[in-house]
Amino acid sequence: MIHNRLFDTTVQQIKYEVIKELIRAYDSGDLTDVYHDVPVKIMPGPKASLRCCIYKERAIIQERLKIAMGGDKENPNVVEVIDIACDECPVDGVFVTPACRGCISHRCMEVCPKNAITIVDKHAVVDKEKCIECGRCTQACPYNAIILQKRPCVLSCKAGAIKVNADKKAVIDNDKCVGCGACVYQCPFGAIADKSYILDALELIKNSENNTKYKVYAIIAPAIVAQFNYARIEQVVTGMHDLGFHQVVETAIGADLTLDREADELKEHGTLTTSCCPSFVKYIHKNFPELVKYISTTPSPMVMAGKLIKAMDPTGKVIFIGPCTAKKFEYKQDIAKDFIDCVLSFEELQAFLDARDIDVSSLPDTDFDNASYYGRIFARSGGIVEGVTDLAKERGFEVSPIAMSGLDECKKQLLLLKLGKSPYTFFEGMACDGGCVNGALCLHHGPKSLTDVNKYGAQAKEKSVEGSVKLYELAKNSAKTDE
Amino acid sequence: MVLSVCVGSSCHLKGSYDVIETFKKLIADKQLENDIELRACFCLGRCSDGVAVKADNNYILNVNGSNAEQKFVDEILPLLAK
Numbered sequence: 001m002i003h004n005r006l007f008d009t010t011v012q013q014i015k016y017e018v019i020k021e022l023i024r025a026y027d028s029g030d031l032t033d034v035y036h037d038v039p040v041k042i043m044p045g046p047k048a049s050l051r052c053c054i055y056k057e058r059a060i061i062q063e064r065l066k067i068a069m070g071g072d073k074e075n076p077n078v079v080e081v082i083d084i085a086c087d088e089c090p091v092d093g094v095f096v097t098p099a100c101r102g103c104i105s106h107r108c109m110e111v112c113p114k115n116a117i118t119i120v121d122k123h124a125v126v127d128k129e130k131c132i133e134c135g136r137c138t139q140a141c142p143y144n145a146i147i148l149q150k151r152p153c154v155l156s157c158k159a160g161a162i163k164v165n166a167d168k169k170a171v172i173d174n175d176k177c178v179g180c181g182a183c184v185y186q187c188p189f190g191a192i193a194d195k196s197y198i199l200d201a202l203e204l205i206k207n208s209e210n211n212t213k214y215k216v217y218a219i220i221a222p223a224i225v226a227q228f229n230y231a232r233i234e235q236v237v238t239g240m241h242d243l244g245f246h247q248v249v250e251t252a253i254g255a256d257l258t259l260d261r262e263a264d265e266l267k268e269h270g271t272l273t274t275s276c277c278p279s280f281v282k283y284i285h286k287n288f289p290e291l292v293k294y295i296s297t298t299p300s301p302m303v304m305a306g307k308l309i310k311a312m313d314p315t316g317k318v319i320f321i322g323p324c325t326a327k328k329f330e331y332k333q334d335i336a337k338d339f340i341d342c343v344l345s346f347e348e349l350q351a352f353l354d355a356r357d358i359d360v361s362s363l364p365d366t367d368f369d370n371a372s373y374y375g376r377i378f379a380r381s382g383g384i385v386e387g388v389t390d391l392a393k394e395r396g397f398e399v400s401p402i403a404m405s406g407l408d409e410c411k412k413q414l415l416l417l418k419l420g421k422s423p424y425t426f427f428e429g430m431a432c433d434g435g436c437v438n439g440a441l442c443l444h445h446g447p448k449s450l451t452d453v454n455k456y457g458a459q460a461k462e463k464s465v466e467g468s469v470k471l472y473e474l475a476k477n478s479a480k481t482d483e
Numbered sequence: 484m485v486l487s488v489c490v491g492s493s494c495h496l497k498g499s500y501d502v503i504e505t506f507k508k509l510i511a512d513k514q515l516e517n518d519i520e521l522r523a524c525f526c527l528g529r530c531s532d533g534v535a536v537k538a539d540n541n542y543i544l545n546v547n548g549s550n551a552e553q554k555f556v557d558e559i560l561p562l563l564a565k
Contacts, residue, residue: 217525237492247491247526312524367492367530467500471490471523474503478522 006230006350007443010050011190016351017042018064019198023355026202035062060085064193071195077174078195078328079184085191088168089151093133096124099145108137108146156186158407158431159283176286180279180407180431181325181440194325194345194441198352201342204317205244214315215246219305221322222252222371222379223436225456226449227346233456234365239358240349241366248368251320252375252460254305256468259374259384261298263391266399269294271417271425274384276300278330279431283407288414294427299335301378302327304472306339311475317341321349323439326431345441372462380453381405381435384428387465401426406433484519484563487537488546491526494533499523501548502534509555518563538562 007013021038025031039058043049051057063082066072071080094116102122109117109124116130117137124137124146135148153170154162161176162183170191172183183192208216218240228236237248258276266272275281275296284291299307306318319342320327331340344352353360374390377383382403392399402424404410410429416422432438437449462468486506490499503523510519529535532544536554543558 249492249525309525312522367496369492369496370490461496462500470500470503474521474523478520 007347008445009185011187012185012347012443014042014061014190015064015068015193016347016354018061019068019196019348019351020355022065022068023198023202023352026199027355035065038065056084064190067193068196069199070197075174076329077172077177078179078325079172079177079181079192080195081170081172082191082193083169085189086169087189087191090149091151091154091164091168092149093128094126094131094135094137094146094148096126097145097147099143100124100141101143101145103142105142107140107142111136111140152186152188153183153192156182158182158411159286178279178282178286178407178431179326179329182432184325185440185445194328196345196348197328197342198344198348201319201344201348201352204319204342208244208246208317210244211246214317215313216244216317216319217309217313218245218248219251219254219302219309219318219320220248221302221320221324221436221439222250222255222376222453222456223323223439223442223449224321224346225376225379226437226452227323227443228350228360229444231361231363232365234368235360235363236349236353237366237368238363239353239360242358242363243352243356245319246316248366249305249309250368250370250375251301251305251322252371252378253308253468253471254303255301255375255378256372256462256465257304257308257472258298258301259378259387259391260465260469262296262384263388263395265296265298266388266392266426267395267397272296273414273427274429276378276384277430277432277436278324278326278333279407280410280429282326283410283429283431284414287411288418291414291418294417300330301375302330303336303339306336308472308475310339311472311478319344321346323436323442325440346443347441350443369459369461370468371460372465372468373457373460374465375468376457376460377453379435379437380450381430381433382428383435383453383457385426388426388428391465399426400424401428403428403430405430405435407431484539484559485522485537486519486559487522487524487527489525489527489529489533489535489537490523491530491533493530494527494535497533498548499534502536502546502551505548505551506555509552515563519559 025034039061043057045054048054100123114130116127138146138148159178161173163171165171184194240248271294273294302320321344327343331343374387385401385403404413488503527535534546536543536546538559546554
């Protein structure tokens with residue numbers, strides 16, 4: 001039986017176990033038997049604990065292994081469905097349960113905008129042809145007798161990219177998917193997973209020969225602060241040095257640079273949507289092509305941090321570690337590929353530490369402070385708005401900002417912008433509710449994370465972005481003289 | 484000469500940015516722009532002796548905002564003369 005120690009759900013725990021065992025197999029120098037050995041190790045049997053039989057459990061672990069090793073090479077999406085793990089959840093839509101008392105007020109019928117409810121033998125009956133699944137009847141029934149059953153994956157996907165095929169399996173429409181990973185975290189059967197590039201990271205570190213051939217830098221997203229609740233970040237940084245990273249740098253230093261440039265861009269153009277959440281950017285491209293002109297051309301904090309490091313150390317390799325599935329596709333895009341060499345998740349970092357038996361809670365601290373207050377609060381919804389508002393005041397221009405948290409809210413505001421009816425000029429968009437601190441690949445999700453981010457921001461030595469900006473100018477100048 | 488100032492976390496907390504500003508100013512005052520190229524780097528591996536500075540292959544350690552000018556005159560300029 002698998003015990004859940006570090007994560008919100010057992011699904012995360014299983015993904016973690018698979019990656020941990022994969023790293024151990026890699027470290028042993030032989031991956032040939034990995035498809036046989038890892039499933040047996042994780043699902044020892046003889047009885048099944050999670051599925052119908054032990055053979056299915058092991059077969060699913062094999063599929064998870066494939067995704068842990070990079071997944072389907074033919075599929076450009078970083079998020080994939082594991083067909084055999086999909087439990088074919090019912091898709092009944094609006095459904096009248098036996099709790100219907102056959103009352104005489106018929107609130108359900110009255111409230112239905114499509115006249116889809118009729119009363120047959122005193123009881124409500126839904127016409128599936130007419131029903132648009134708005135859910136109003138479920139709210140109206142005083143007995144809670146009507147329920148709206150949607151698959152958790154479909155419900156979680158605010159981009160409308162998940163469909164159910166003829167075999168009742170979930171299917172992702174890559175043309176609509178924005179790679180936010182909500183379905184990865186929400187599917188109760190773990191049937192949708194993010195591809196892992198952990199093997200690439202292991203190779204990068206190994207081939208550096210202890211950072212002598214080239215140096216390997218880790219840049220960590222500021223959402224890290226809410227992750228390791230059993231240890232201090234400074235201890236995690238020590239652990240990462242033990243994993244073979246030359247230096248661990250805050251991605252938030254890149255956020256300082258992004259903010260600085262975005263403020264200038266806003267001043268020049270008047271209206272701007274943020275570029276730091278790759279899912280939000282993709283969402284605009286796919287759903288509001290006429291608004292693409294407003295997307296900031298400033299690279300994201302991840303890319304800016306990578307640029308800074310490579311300006312200082314042109315042969316260095318940079319691995320981003322964060323809570324995000326979308327960064328896993330962003331780093332392969334043209335704007336990023338020269339500056340970021342690999343992307344890992346917090347889940348994968350935890351697996352990496354445990355595979356090497358590094359107990360970070362027993363380690364001494366290593367200092368971890370590169371960025372300003374503003375860079376650090378990028379991790380939560382409203383962080384960029386706060387930063388840009390202060391910079392606008394400093395630089396003497398007006399801004400009317402809004403923080404949009406979650407794709408539903410983004411959609412609402414973008415629609416107003418498209419119609420020319422928006423009172424706002426600066427649009428901070430984040431696909432995940434609450435921002436990166438609630439990212440799909442966080443170890444933990446919850447309200448405590450927000451307080452953690454604010455506290456962490458306040459602890460930064462630098463209170464303004466100025467230091468980071470000067471550093472970037474200096475780094476750029478020295479990089480130029482090398483050429 | 485390449486003059487690198489460490490801006491890793493540990494040195495940053497001890498005042499790398501102050502050291503950089505002081506060096507920048509000194510280089511400009513003494514018109515050494517063609518002789519000294521000021522750089523920043525993440526970690527020179529001397530975290531406990533920060534702020535760490537490297538002048539070509541020589542380490543100059545325990546630099547901070549208040550002693551940066553003196554260290555520059557006493558330890559860095561002589562290296563330039565060599």
